[in-house]
Amino acid sequence: MDLQNTNDTPARKLEIIRAACPHDCPDTCAMLVTVEDGHTAVRVAGDPEHPLTRGTLCTKVANYEQRTHSPDRIKTPLRRVGKKGEGRFASISWDDALDEIEARFRSLTESTEGAETILPYSYSGTLGLVQNQSMDRRFFHRLGASQLDRTICASAGAAGYEATVGAKVGTDPERFGDARLILLWGTNTITSNVHLWPLVLEAKHKGARVIVIDPRRTRTADQCDEHIAPLPGTDAALALGLMHVIFAEGLEDRDYLERHTLGHADLRRRASEYSPQRVAEICGLEAETIIRLARLYATTRPAVIRINYGMQRHAGGGMAVRTVACLPAIVGAWRDAAGGILLSTSGAFPLNYDALERPDLMPDPRPRMLNMSLLGNVLTKQNDPPVRALYVYCSNPAAIAPEQGKVLEGLRREDLFTVVHELFMTDTCDYADIILPATSQLEQFDLHKAYGHLYLVINEAAIKPLDEAKCNTETFRLLAARMGFDDECFRDTDEEIARQALATDHPALRGITLEELRERGWMRLNVPETFAPFAEGNFPTPSGKCEFYSASLEASGLPAVPEFIPPRESKRSAPRLASKYPLALVSPASHAFLNSSFANLPKQLRQEKRPFIEINPQDAAARGINDGDHVRAFNERGACELTAVVSTRAREGVVVSPSVWWNKLSPGGTNINQLSSQALTDIGGGATFYDALVEVERLSMSSREPA
Numbered sequence: 001m002d003l004q005n006t007n008d009t010p011a012r013k014l015e016i017i018r019a020a021c022p023h024d025c026p027d028t029c030a031m032l033v034t035v036e037d038g039h040t041a042v043r044v045a046g047d048p049e050h051p052l053t054r055g056t057l058c059t060k061v062a063n064y065e066q067r068t069h070s071p072d073r074i075k076t077p078l079r080r081v082g083k084k085g086e087g088r089f090a091s092i093s094w095d096d097a098l099d100e101i102e103a104r105f106r107s108l109t110e111s112t113e114g115a116e117t118i119l120p121y122s123y124s125g126t127l128g129l130v131q132n133q134s135m136d137r138r139f140f141h142r143l144g145a146s147q148l149d150r151t152i153c154a155s156a157g158a159a160g161y162e163a164t165v166g167a168k169v170g171t172d173p174e175r176f177g178d179a180r181l182i183l184l185w186g187t188n189t190i191t192s193n194v195h196l197w198p199l200v201l202e203a204k205h206k207g208a209r210v211i212v213i214d215p216r217r218t219r220t221a222d223q224c225d226e227h228i229a230p231l232p233g234t235d236a237a238l239a240l241g242l243m244h245v246i247f248a249e250g251l252e253d254r255d256y257l258e259r260h261t262l263g264h265a266d267l268r269r270r271a272s273e274y275s276p277q278r279v280a281e282i283c284g285l286e287a288e289t290i291i292r293l294a295r296l297y298a299t300t301r302p303a304v305i306r307i308n309y310g311m312q313r314h315a316g317g318g319m320a321v322r323t324v325a326c327l328p329a330i331v332g333a334w335r336d337a338a339g340g341i342l343l344s345t346s347g348a349f350p351l352n353y354d355a356l357e358r359p360d361l362m363p364d365p366r367p368r369m370l371n372m373s374l375l376g377n378v379l380t381k382q383n384d385p386p387v388r389a390l391y392v393y394c395s396n397p398a399a400i401a402p403e404q405g406k407v408l409e410g411l412r413r414e415d416l417f418t419v420v421h422e423l424f425m426t427d428t429c430d431y432a433d434i435i436l437p438a439t440s441q442l443e444q445f446d447l448h449k450a451y452g453h454l455y456l457v458i459n460e461a462a463i464k465p466l467d468e469a470k471c472n473t474e475t476f477r478l479l480a481a482r483m484g485f486d487d488e489c490f491r492d493t494d495e496e497i498a499r500q501a502l503a504t505d506h507p508a509l510r511g512i513t514l515e516e517l518r519e520r521g522w523m524r525l526n527v528p529e530t531f532a533p534f535a536e537g538n539f540p541t542p543s544g545k546c547e548f549y550s551a552s553l554e555a556s557g558l559p560a561v562p563e564f565i566p567p568r569e570s571k572r573s574a575p576r577l578a579s580k581y582p583l584a585l586v587s588p589a590s591h592a593f594l595n596s597s598f599a600n601l602p603k604q605l606r607q608e609k610r611p612f613i614e615i616n617p618q619d620a621a622a623r624g625i626n627d628g629d630h631v632r633a634f635n636e637r638g639a640c641e642l643t644a645v646v647s648t649r650a651r652e653g654v655v656v657s658p659s660v661w662w663n664k665l666s667p668g669g670t671n672i673n674q675l676s677s678q679a680l681t682d683i684g685g686g687a688t689f690y691d692a693l694v695e696v697e698r699l700s701m702s703s704r705e706p707a
């Protein structure tokens with residue numbers, strides 16, 4: 001709605017509320033929500049004052065008021081009346097819904113198998129500290145439910161990075177504008193971290209060189225000086241090849257190495273095994289490219305690397321991140337505020353997580369931990385005790401979890417009691433016994449940290465909950481009361497929870513109060529403007545140094561010194577499998593969806609058009625596939641139907657299918673996670689979404705114009 005054209009409706013009362021984008025995105029934008037007459041959100045905008053948001057929101061969130069007021073919102077609690085998966089439900093009252101959950105949870109906790117039969121399943125519907133990391137955790141801790149190991153996205157990279165650097169702290173994104181060389185390594189910045197882009201452009205305008213390292217030619221690669229396309233899952237080899245050249249040519253920063261690193265002789269020895277020729281073969285690159293990149297990286301200052309999650313969704317994903325994270329210490333790039341590496345800033349927020357989550361409420365010994373990336377196995381294989389109840393919130397596992405065939409088989413179990421707390425009728429909802437209507441970000445209060453900048457951002461409830469929707473905290477308060485949990489913390493208000501999160505003595509939080517945040521909307525952590533965290537070493541590792549040698553990895557049976565761990569499924573590492581399924585599938589973040597969020601909304605569906613798979617002209621020709629053909633991608637785990645986009649954006653041997661579509665909105669009724677596997681990463685127990693061999697065959701010819 002155009003607010004300028006409102007002169008003829010003088011009775012309208014407009015108000016601007018400060019909010020935060022809740023989605024799983026590094027940018028955590030500060031938003032301004034325009035509310036009409038106290039109950040309708042009519043506009044959302046980026047806060048022009050916020051140094052990274054700079055007044056813009058991405059295409060996903062720019063019309064958030066439409067998501068909030070969508071006619072497709074779930075309005076009341078629902079009880080299943082059809083078969084699991086059918087999606088037939090009848091409206092019931094909150095009281096009846098909570099009665100049923102209480103009865104099931106009580107009978108399970110009182111059974112001989114106990115409360116570990118109950119599994120919460122949540123991830124990143126919102127990243128709010130209040131709505132997704134407090135009352136929910138307290139409730140399941142007090143219940144004694146199985147713990148969920150939240151590995152589906154970032155645990156491999158986090159563990160790999162921490163083994164090298166010590167904590168998820170890196171270059172301040174606000175300094176990127178001063179860099180002279182930027183490597184965008186396994187990140188599609190314009191799609192998944194768009195508010196970093198103006199800083200990349202600023203650096204470019206000042207003469208910086210920007211290089212993308214990604215098996216796919218992304219829209220980010222289109223805008224850069226150079227695109228290097230290694231085979232998926234080979235980044236550790238590439239990084240070791242760069243080190244080989246740097247050491248061989250004496251381009252390392254000896255002083256930094258000697259003073260601030262541990263194990264540099266070991267790493268030098270390891271790198272010597274990775275000649276440019278050997279690495280070129282592993283990565284499918286020219287040796288010359290590796291030599292040139294190494295020289296450029298070692299001789300340009302400031303040089304900064306932005307890594308995201310692309311490289312970690314492979315069998316060796318943890319080690320890949322660990323290895324790349326060694327590079328800045330080798331060339332002394334950490335000396336500059338605009339140099340170093342950035343994976344995530346989340347480790348810079350010293351909040352009181354124990355106060356939020358209350359792990360002390362758990363019984364002793366603590367309940368078992370189940371890995372969310374193994375949901376298919378958890379629900380279908382022998383477990384002692386078996387999972388008999390699943391409580392899903394802030395996640396859509398039927399669409400986003402790997403090896404979907406197994407996940408759906410598990411969700412179909414008649415003896416599994418499934419609760420789903422959701423805004424929309426997702427694929428997961430179709431398998432629920434009870435569905436609870438959830439609020440959107442505009443209807444709830446929250447406090448946000450960020451993983452792509454150094455600001456805390458407040459989210460005020462802009463409007464009251466619509467229809468019968470309730471937020472997560474309120475729902476868990478009600479459940480806690482029914483279960484008779486009388487601990488004081490179950491009566492905390494959302495504001496009190498936010499205050500508890502901020503209650504620490506850490507200097508980075510000094511002066512940051514809830515009142516101040518509500519007044520200003522967002523506040524930067526107390527870290528210097530020229531934050532150069534490791535200019536003088538001081539790594540938060542056990543040795544205080546950048547650890548090329550890691551005793552803790554060695555103690556857990558992993559290689560102590562970086563090395564290349566090949567993909568589980570690739571031509572080189574699994575030739576027999578590759579003879580049947582020769583194409584390496586990568587299913588990265590799509591531009592208009594955010595994982596499976598937004599993938600049901602009209603504007604975003606129009607933007608993404610249809611589920612597609614990019615295939616190189618050589619590979620397409622070998623299969624008689626033309627641009628626009630309807631194809632089937634398959635492997636031993638499953639199959640899905642897509643439209644072929646024949647393009648050199650996918651290198652030969654690699655196919656790319658941006659994700660995550662809803663199954664029920666996809667032709668054939670299944671999405672790309674039919675093909676991904678439940679194999680885990682080397683470090684961190686992460687999912688390996690991009691480590692999957694597939695074959696693609698033509699189903700029928702194009703019926704429409706090519707894309």
Ligand SMILES: Nc1nc2c(c(=O)[nH]1)N[C@H]1C(S)=C(S)[C@@H](COP(=O)(O)OP(=O)(O)OC[C@H]3O[C@@H](n4cnc5c(=O)[nH]c(N)nc54)[C@H](O)[C@@H]3O)O[C@H]1N2
Pocket residue numbers: 024025026060124153185186187188189191192193213214215216218231232233234235308309310311312314586587588589590591592593594595659660690
């Ligand atoms: N528009 C949009 N934004 C998002 C999301 C979304 O779904 N849509 N998702 C959000 C979430 S949850 C996350 S975790 C982040 C993810 O943010 P990113 O990490 O940027 O996203 P991905 O698409 O997973 O991977 C980035 C790039 O890595 C490439 N890649 C795949 N395998 C490899 C490899 O082995 N090596 C290298 N070098 N590159 C590889 C992919 O082709 C892709 O272009 O984005 C967040 N932002």
Ligand SMILES: Nc1nc2c(c(=O)[nH]1)N[C@H]1C(S)=C(S)[C@@H](COP(=O)(O)OP(=O)(O)OC[C@H]3O[C@@H](n4cnc5c(=O)[nH]c(N)nc54)[C@H](O)[C@@H]3O)O[C@H]1N2
Pocket residue numbers: 024122123124125126131152153309392393394395396397400401421422423424426438439440441472587588589594595596597659660672673676689
């Ligand atoms: N093939 C493939 N699969 C992937 C990925 C990929 O790149 N390729 N990416 C992976 C990654 S990086 C991630 S992080 C995961 C993400 O997977 P999920 O965490 O499941 O994320 P979404 O698909 O966005 O689903 C979040 C759901 O939470 C709901 N929600 C939002 N806010 C709230 C709230 O306040 N309360 C409640 N109760 N619900 C809410 C939304 O409506 C939405 O349906 O997917 C992974 N799956």
Ligand code: SF4
Pocket residue numbers: 021022023025026027028029057058059060061062194195594
């Ligand atoms: S999804 Fe990311 S870029 Fe888009 S509005 Fe939210 S925080 Fe900003």
Ligand SMILES: [Mo]
Pocket residue numbers: 024152153154
């Ligand atoms: Mo993610």
